[in-house]
Amino acid sequence: xxxxxxxxxxxxxxxxxxxxxxxxxxxxxxxxxxxxxxxxxxxxxxxxxxxxxxxxxxxxxxxxxxxxxxxxxxxxxxxxxxxxxxxxxxxxxxxxxxxxxxxxxxxxxxxxxxxxxxxxxxxxxxxxxxxxxxxxxxxxxxxxxxxxxxxxxxxxxxxxxxxxxxxxxxxxxxxxxxxxxxxxxxxxxxxxxxxxxxxxxxxxxxxxxxxxxxxxxxxxxxxxxxxxxxxxxxxxxxxxx
Amino acid sequence: xxxxxxxxxxxxxxxxxxxxxxxxxxxxxxxxxxxxxxxxxxxxxxxxxxxxxxxxxxxxxxxxxxxxxxxxxxxxxxxxxxxxxxxxxxxxxxxxxxxxxxxxxxxxxxxxxxxxxxxxxxxxxxxxxxxxxxxxxxxxxxxxxxxxxxxxxxxxxxxxxxxxxxxxxxxxxxxxxxxxxx
Amino acid sequence: xxxxxxxxxxxxxxxxxxxxxxxxxxxxxxxxxxxxxxxxxxxxxxxxxxxxxxxxxxxxxxxxxxxxxxxxxxxxxxxxxxxxxxxxxxxxxxxxxxxxxxxx
Numbered sequence: 001x002x003x004x005x006x007x008x009x010x011x012x013x014x015x016x017x018x019x020x021x022x023x024x025x026x027x028x029x030x031x032x033x034x035x036x037x038x039x040x041x042x043x044x045x046x047x048x049x050x051x052x053x054x055x056x057x058x059x060x061x062x063x064x065x066x067x068x069x070x071x072x073x074x075x076x077x078x079x080x081x082x083x084x085x086x087x088x089x090x091x092x093x094x095x096x097x098x099x100x101x102x103x104x105x106x107x108x109x110x111x112x113x114x115x116x117x118x119x120x121x122x123x124x125x126x127x128x129x130x131x132x133x134x135x136x137x138x139x140x141x142x143x144x145x146x147x148x149x150x151x152x153x154x155x156x157x158x159x160x161x162x163x164x165x166x167x168x169x170x171x172x173x174x175x176x177x178x179x180x181x182x183x184x185x186x187x188x189x190x191x192x193x194x195x196x197x198x199x200x201x202x203x204x205x206x207x208x209x210x211x212x213x214x215x216x217x218x219x220x221x222x223x224x225x226x227x228x229x230x231x232x233x234x235x236x237x238x239x240x241x
Numbered sequence: 242x243x244x245x246x247x248x249x250x251x252x253x254x255x256x257x258x259x260x261x262x263x264x265x266x267x268x269x270x271x272x273x274x275x276x277x278x279x280x281x282x283x284x285x286x287x288x289x290x291x292x293x294x295x296x297x298x299x300x301x302x303x304x305x306x307x308x309x310x311x312x313x314x315x316x317x318x319x320x321x322x323x324x325x326x327x328x329x330x331x332x333x334x335x336x337x338x339x340x341x342x343x344x345x346x347x348x349x350x351x352x353x354x355x356x357x358x359x360x361x362x363x364x365x366x367x368x369x370x371x372x373x374x375x376x377x378x379x380x381x382x383x384x385x386x387x388x389x390x391x392x393x394x395x396x397x398x399x400x401x402x403x404x405x406x407x408x409x410x411x412x413x414x415x416x417x418x419x420x421x422x423x
Numbered sequence: 424x425x426x427x428x429x430x431x432x433x434x435x436x437x438x439x440x441x442x443x444x445x446x447x448x449x450x451x452x453x454x455x456x457x458x459x460x461x462x463x464x465x466x467x468x469x470x471x472x473x474x475x476x477x478x479x480x481x482x483x484x485x486x487x488x489x490x491x492x493x494x495x496x497x498x499x500x501x502x503x504x505x506x507x508x509x510x511x512x513x514x515x516x517x518x519x520x521x522x523x524x525x526x527x
Contacts, residue, residue: 006270011277023279030284037292044300048307059307068306086297094292115278116285156504163477163498163505164512171472171509175465181272225465232516322440329433 005188009112009181029116030110036097065093069227076231077238084234091124092227099180099219103212111222112180114173121173124230132237144238172229179222183215462517469509477502 002115015026044066047059069089073081081088095111102109111114132140144161145154190211193204271277485491486495 009271011271011281013280017280022283023276024283025280026284027277027280029281030276030288033284033288037288037295040292041295041300042340044296048300048303055307055311061388063308066301066308085500086301087293089301090289090293090296093296094289094413109286112272113277113281114272115281119282120289156501159501160504160508163473163480163501164508166480167469167473167476167502167509170476171468174472175468177272178468179464184405319440319444322436326433326437326440333433 005185005192007055007190008108008184011113028108029113032098032101032110036094036101036110039101040093040097050172056197063155069093072224072228073231076228077235080238081231081234084231087127088190088227088230088234091120091230095120095176095226097218097224099223100216102180102184103215103219109180109184111176112184114177117173117177117180119171120226121176123173125169125233128230128233129236132240135238136240140237140240143236168233172226173177175228176222179218183211187211187215425505462513466510466513469513470503470506473506474502474510477505 011027011029013025013027016226017024017026041162041202043058044062047056049061050091069092070085073085073088077084094179101107102112129140132143144158144165146157146161149157187208190204190208194201194208197204457513477500478495479498481494481496481502484494484498488494
């Protein structure tokens, strides 16, 4: 591996592919995304195909993730959230597995690419906006002016609310991306110290072990945050405030 | 977003075999390499859509069914356990009732037996006392008869006795008035 | 004493049944424990991203409508206000969704 702590974020084209002028090469990121989808599907389908009454370890994990997200959707959106459960579940599992697989040595972190997190965030916020528009039609725009506020403040409040709304995909993607990138970069930097410090090289190893545990927590937490914010945005779109 | 979309259609891409300048790569953040955006986004869309379809139509219904089956089974088991418990309680109550009944019956039997025995004993005691009294009375009667007979015999023996005494004293035979008269 | 004996395990079974029932009901009613770890970071990101959007919009206005330099200036203040709003909302959601921490 390269010496730079940022080299781990490099995209390498494994199978160059083009459609017309457009590059759709199968990269290491694509490979990881495929593995993510395959692993999630395998975990859920294979363990519950012949579901045991007393679940094994993997079946428990599958059912736990199901119930966790189902509870999150139910608590956050309410009964109308049922129809968005598959979507929220897919988002949660995708981000979770992307974050966790990134911690496997020599693998790659899909969510450390700002394009990926931004695309996911734009997708989520765009979808929530679409849901709100379809549900409330023109009334949706009352979202940008809180009811009961003095009309005089409208010239300030409305731009502020619009900026606040537009900042949703930015903050959503930035949070995930920054968390993933920062942790991985730190670990790579510490790993670089191992060789440099010679005899005292065990110190960064200890630090990295602690970092690794923290990174595991962060990986799960960020997936949770991403999913629950998806739920909140959908809730806003359905209920308008 | 829109401004960068123009650069996604980048046609001058390096193939993996084509060596890139490592120093240039190390200097910049790989995340800002716009030429990698399109392939990433394309595969993100493809894989995420596939994941969504797989989850929605295959995985989630299956997991949900497994959970629902278990939940139903647990509810059933709990209900069965509750009904078994109430059954056991009624059985226990019945058992206790029959036990109490048996105990009271036994006590009645014991009381009855004791009373009967006591009555029998009293009866026997009374009989014995009567018989003893009868025997005592008979004995007394016999004694009285014997005494009378003895007294009567003494009366007839008295003259003979007196003669015998005189003969011994006088040394001569007195002829008994009865004998003299003979 | 002897009469207590057979009902004792039954009573214990009843207790255990009740407990299992309650646990099941609890699990069905509730829910996801919130995590406090990344929350401060979350508020920071909310502030920064709203500010960035405000400044970005101002910059675009400056560039394409020609309001230079007012677009960026106004955008900065509006973005800061939106960031505050986001942070306050995040705090409120936090209090609402997680309730009191489970340990306290």
